[in-house]
Amino acid sequence: TRAGAYRGTIVHSLELGVVQLILDGLIIVNASGRIAACYDLDNLPDDVTLSAEELVESFEANLTDLRGKLILPGFVDGHAHAPQYAFTGTGMDLPLLQWLEKYTFPCESNFQDVAFARDVYTKAVTRHLRSGTTTCSYFATIHVDACKVLVDVVRRAGQRAYVGKVSMDRNSPDYLIETTEDAMRDAELFAKFVLSTNTEAGAGAGGSGEGIANKMKQLQLKDGAEAGFVPSCTAQLMQKLGDISEAYSLPVQSHLSESPGEIAWVRELHPECDTYMGVYDRYGLLHERSYFAHCVHCTGEERELMSLKGGAVIHCPSSNFMLGSGVANVKRYIRDGCKVGLGTDVAGGYSSSILDCLRQALIASRVCSFGHGLEPGEAACDALTFQEGFHLATQGGAEALGLGHLVGNFTPGKEFDALVVDVRSIKQLDPSGVAQQVPNAAQAGAGGVAAAPETTPEHASAPFHMFPGQGMQEAFEKFLFLGDDRNIAQVYVGGVRVV
Numbered sequence: 007t008r009a010g011a012y013r014g015t016i017v018h019s020l021e022l023g024v025v026q027l028i029l030d031g032l033i034i035v036n037a038s039g040r041i042a043a044c045y046d047l048d049n050l051p052d053d054v055t056l057s058a059e060e061l062v063e064s065f066e067a068n069l070t071d072l073r074g075k076l077i078l079p080g081f082v083d084g085h086a087h088a089p090q091y092a093f094t095g096t097g098m099d100l101p102l103l104q105w106l107e108k109y110t111f112p113c114e115s116n117f118q119d120v121a122f123a124r125d126v127y128t129k130a131v132t133r134h135l136r137s138g139t140t141t142c143s144y145f146a147t148i149h150v151d152a153c154k155v156l157v158d159v160v161r162r163a164g165q166r167a168y169v170g171k172v173s174m175d176r177n178s179p180d181y182l183i184e185t186t187e188d189a190m191r192d193a194e195l196f197a198k199f200v201l202s203t204n205t206e207a208g209a210g211a212g213g214s215g216e217g218i219a220n221k222m223k224q225l226q227l228k229d230g231a232e233a234g235f236v237p238s239c240t241a242q243l244m245q246k247l248g249d250i251s252e253a254y255s256l257p258v259q260s261h262l263s264e265s266p267g268e269i270a271w272v273r274e275l276h277p278e279c280d281t282y283m284g285v286y287d288r289y290g291l292l293h294e295r296s297y298f299a300h301c302v303h304c305t306g307e308e309r310e311l312m313s314l315k316g317g318a319v320i321h322c323p324s325s326n327f328m329l330g331s332g333v334a335n336v337k338r339y340i341r342d343g344c345k346v347g348l349g350t351d352v353a354g355g356y357s358s359s360i361l362d363c364l365r366q367a368l369i370a371s372r373v374c375s376f377g378h379g380l381e382p383g384e385a386a387c388d389a390l391t392f393q394e395g396f397h398l399a400t401q402g403g404a405e406a407l408g409l410g411h412l413v414g415n416f417t418p419g420k421e422f423d424a425l426v427v428d429v430r431s432i433k434q435l436d437p438s439g440v441a442q443q444v445p446n447a448a449q450a451g452a453g454g455v456a457a458a459p460e461t462t463p464e465h466a467s468a469p470f471h472m473f474p475g476q477g478m479q480e481a482f483e484k485f486l487f488l489g490d491d492r493n494i495a496q497v498y499v500g501g502v503r504v505v
């Protein structure tokens with residue numbers, strides 16, 4: 007059973023800019039991994055007849071006592087290339103089109119080898135999950151067998167994921183290209199494979215043998231090519247992918263308006279369309295299940311079309327900075343009614359962590375608030391706040407992926423996808439390599455308020471300094487800015503512990 011009760015400090019975002027912190031909270035999860043209730047134990051609703059103490063006691067052995075720790079919704083990564091994890095952290099010295107040609111395509115061609123694929127995919131998925139990403143939208147490559155390996159790896163890991171087979175039938179290197187016929191056939195074949203093997207009680211997550219939480223669907227399109235996106239798919243293939251997405255109700259993920267060189271190329275390739283966004287629209291790939299990475303340079307007309315059709319932006323600031331693509335103004339998309347989530351874009355982005363992405367999103371938005379890249383007559387938007395960034399990393403991302411009803415926060419009825427964040431201690435490796443818990447200064451006392459720090463040698467290596475009087479609100483903020491996977495003590499997907 008996935009049933010359980012979790013007591014700790016709950017922090018989640020209900021809508022953009024509205025973060026709720028429940029100092030002493032209790033989340034009750036039912037046998038199918040869904041949230042039955044989310045209580046503030048200091049302020050129980052009238053229909054609960056038990057006292058807080060009695061309520062907690064009623065769960066006995068099923069209670070996980072996480073007092074002093076934060077319980078956050080799992081992060082949503084709306085855009086990551088699992089194969090590119092192989093070269094993450096190298097090759098960050100070229101603009102997009104040259105970067106694809108020099109690093110990305112040679113790397114991705116290795117995924118015709120399924121053993122290589124399993125090795126890299128296992129590392130990639132493990133790292134994303136350890137970093138707190140409970141829902142991830144992955145691109146694979148054109149290789150169907152390796153795509154199936156990625157599906158298997160995420161199911162075994164217990165991560166909630168979308169896996170997209172990449173389609174590339176033009177403007178791609180000889181060693182990484184499909185015929186239009188093969189691409190159309192394989193896209194549908196992979197979709198059918200995923201849908202037919204998607205079971206609620208599947209292969210087991212986190213070794214529990216209890217079934218998976220992944221709802222895997224195939225996504226189409228990547229665009230690859232010396233440009234990767236529209237440039238790497240013929241109109242005929244795009245139309246077929248659009249038809250598949252409609253026939254099977256599948257989401258669509260791709261890239262949009264990332265770099266000036268790419269945009270100019272799309273214009274050249276598609277004189278029949280007014281805009282880059284218009285190309286996806288014309289071939290059936292822009293609808294309420296579509297989401298597009300980057301959107302650095304979209305025009306007002308493109309934003310309007312996206313908003314009208316219900317598409318979403320996946321903001322990938324780390325990648326946009328590193329590949330020199332530009333500074334995307336997310337506030338402008340939010341203002342214009344588009345859904346927005348965050349993406350690491352491994353390996354255009356070097357980090358698999360949505361925390362890193364969130365920080366860079368705050369910087370990108372700050373730069374835009376200074377007036378960078380304003381359209382004629384446009385007033386600068388205020389910079390994204392950290393509360394708004396947290397929303398994009400959780401509920402906003404879930405909505406962008408069409409999963410807002412299922413995950414993103416702790417609203418009853420949703421699945422329990424959660425992180426347990428230890429803000430008081432850090433796991434350190436001692437010389438023998440054994441993980442130890444080292445006490446931190448911020449030993450939360452009554453009311454979640456930090457006690458006066460002790461001066462111990464361990465204290466110097468504890469992650470966050472907390473002043474006396476500071477509490478879980480500050481610890482949450484510090485985690486967003488300073489935290490990393492060492493603070494993420496446990497990860498749950500659909501009520502199953504996976505880390």
Ligand code: GUN
Pocket residue numbers: 087102106110228229230231233234235261264325351354
């Ligand atoms: N455009 C097409 N393919 C890619 C890719 O793999 N990464 C990025 N960042 N942009 C792309």
Ligand code: ZN
Pocket residue numbers: 085087261299351354
């Ligand atoms: Zn990408």
